[in-house]
Amino acid sequence: MTAKYRFTTGAQEVVEELDGTVTEYSYITPDEETMRSISRFLFEEHWRDIIVGPCIEGSVFEIRFEQLPKMSYLDGYLTVNLGYWHFHLCIGTHKGTPSEELREKRQVSMMALFESKKNRCIGGSTYGLRMWNGFAQQMITVFLPNPKLSDEMKVLKEPQWERLSLWYEMKNKFLGEPMPESFAPIQAAVNQTVEVTA
Numbered sequence: 001m002t003a004k005y006r007f008t009t010g011a012q013e014v015v016e017e018l019d020g021t022v023t024e025y026s027y028i029t030p031d032e033e034t035m036r037s038i039s040r041f042l043f044e045e046h047w048r049d050i051i052v053g054p055c056i057e058g059s060v061f062e063i064r065f066e067q068l069p070k071m072s073y074l075d076g077y078l079t080v081n082l083g084y085w086h087f088h089l090c091i092g093t094h095k096g097t098p099s100e101e102l103r104e105k106r107q108v109s110m111m112a113l114f115e116s117k118k119n120r121c122i123g124g125s126t127y128g129l130r131m132w133n134g135f136a137q138q139m140i141t142v143f144l145p146n147p148k149l150s151d152e153m154k155v156l157k158e159p160q161w162e163r164l165s166l167w168y169e170m171k172n173k174f175l176g177e178p179m180p181e182s183f184a185p186i187q188a189a190v191n192q193t194v195e196v197t198a
Contacts, residue, residue: 007027007029007110007112008027008029009027009028009029009174009175009176010026010027010175010176011026011027012024012025012026012027013025013027013112020118021116021117021118022116022117022118023114023115023116023117024114024115024116024117025112025113025114025130026112026113026114026171026175027110027111027112028111028112028113028174028175029111030091030107030108030109030110030111030131032091032092032093034111034174035078035091035092035108035111036073036078036091036092037174038111038129038174039071039078039080039089039091040071041170041173042129042142043069043071043080044068044069044071046166047065047068047069048065049144049145049166050064050065050142050143050144050166051063051064051142051143052065052087052140052141052142052143053140053141054138054139054140054141055130055138055141055143056138062143062153065082066082067082067083069081069082069086070082073092075094075095075096076090076091076092076093076094076095076096076106076107077089077090077091077092077094078090078091087140089108089131089139089140090106090107090108090133091107091108092107093107094106094107104134105133105134105135106133106134107133107134108131108132108133108139109132109133109134109136110131110132110136111129111130111131111132112129112130113127113128113129113167113170113171113174113175114126114127114128114129114130115127115167124148125146125148126143126146127143127144127145127146127164127167128141128142128143128144129141129142129144129170130142144166144167144170145163145164145166145167146163147159147160147161147162147163147164168180
């Protein structure tokens with residue numbers, strides 16, 4: 001493991017923001033193989049489920065995909081292309097500048113699944129994945145489905161806990177955390193399958 005990664009898989013951090021929001025980060029080592037795997041998982045398999053964009057104090061972009069994006073990779077940069085617009089993320093070895101330091105700092109150097117609690121957003125909590133470069137600047141936030149909000153970002157009358165399935169799937173796949181036994185939607189789905197086949 002190189003020193004360029006500030007946090008490695010399994011490291012955790014709790015940050016309290018000025019407004020009282022508490023964000024729990026679970027870090028994932030952003031090596032190139034993991035970055036490619038997460039990119040495929042999110043932008044090819046779950047593109048319908050996510051909202052992407054930078055999320056910094058004073059500015060939040062909430063971009064939803066209407067179609068499967070085309071992905072390409074060149075000189076360390078992943079391009080996620082939707083035709084009229086696209087974005088680039090430096091996820092691997094890059095040679096496009098003579099500065100070795102800049103080549104390294106352009107890459108994702110920190111990546112974490114996060115849950116923000118007690119925030120003033122409509123859904124109460126926010127679930128997602130965040131990436132930073134070597135300057136500790138946020139590159140992108142990927143918002144995952146919220147059990148209290150619909151896909152149209154409308155408040156649901158009752159929480160739909162099954163909307164957390166992608167959150168738990170990512171924690172399982174990229175952090176090695178088992179699905180919680182108390183996650184009722186999974187058990188309910190298993191029970192329904194058993195009843196149908198019985």
